[in-house]
Amino acid sequence: MTDSRAAWPDDAWWQRYGDPQLDRLMDEALQANPSLRIAAARLRQAQALAGVADAARAPQVNATVKSMRQEFSANSTVPKPLAGSWTWLNxxxxxxxxxxxxxxxxxxxxxxxxxRTKAAEADAHAARLLLTVSVVQAYLKLDQLHAQLELAQATLTQRGEILRLTRDR
Structure with a gap:
């Protein structure tokens, strides 16, 4: 029987393209994205709450120490020799x-x-994956548009040359 759970892609899966410019864009996007910071904060919160829930299963020990100095009033119902004296209450x-x-x-x-921690972790991974996929798609689209522009410019140059040759005949 095989494991049906899908694994998350590597954190830096886009580096397989071997493009330093894409790597720089991705670093900038990952550092500046507020959604990733929010997802990371939610994950830390869920982890902390899981720690609190785990601590509730363990024995609880507490200790307190108090020390106080008190003066007994000379005019109160406290009998002598305590009346008018100071004492420590520990x-x-x-x-x-x-x-x-x-x-x-x-x-x-x-x-x-x-x-909840696993869900927050999955949300954080999904937010990171969505961001990285969006950046790569936009980068590849831009690269495709640059290639189309270069091709259009080359075609325009070639057709201009054909027009010049046709006129020269």
């Missing part, structure tokens, strides 16, 4: 939690986030 705590995913909520959230 607190340290460590917490640990782990959510048992009996019904697969966290696993499903991770699978959905991974799916």
């Amino acid at each position: 607190d340290a705590s460590v917490g640990f939690s782990y959510e048992l995913d009996f019904w697969g909520k966290n696993e499903a959230a991770l699978e959905a986030a991974v799916g």
Whole structure:
């Protein structure tokens, strides 16, 4: 059985043409295209959200440390010898939690986030491919038009020469 998934073309597939001018145009198009930057940002966002979904499946540990200096008022209900004195109130705590995913909520959230990441990655590849194909098509069309112009100019020169020869007879 064969794998039916199609592979994306190489990132620099147009370099097979061996045209340095096309390479420069493509570099400029890839660097200046806002759609590619947006697609890349969406991919990074999806990857970050997948990381958050993956982190929800792991144990959570937190620690806090607090220290505070407090003065007991001499005119309050605090008895002597504490009344009018300063003291330090220190607190340290460590917490640990782990959510048992009996019904697969966290696993499903991770699978959905991974799916969104793959979709964003495909969108980014598609945006890049669409841009590169458009640039190559425009470049080849321009090259074709230049060739047609050269041919038309050569034909015009040749017909002018034929006209001159015909008149000279």
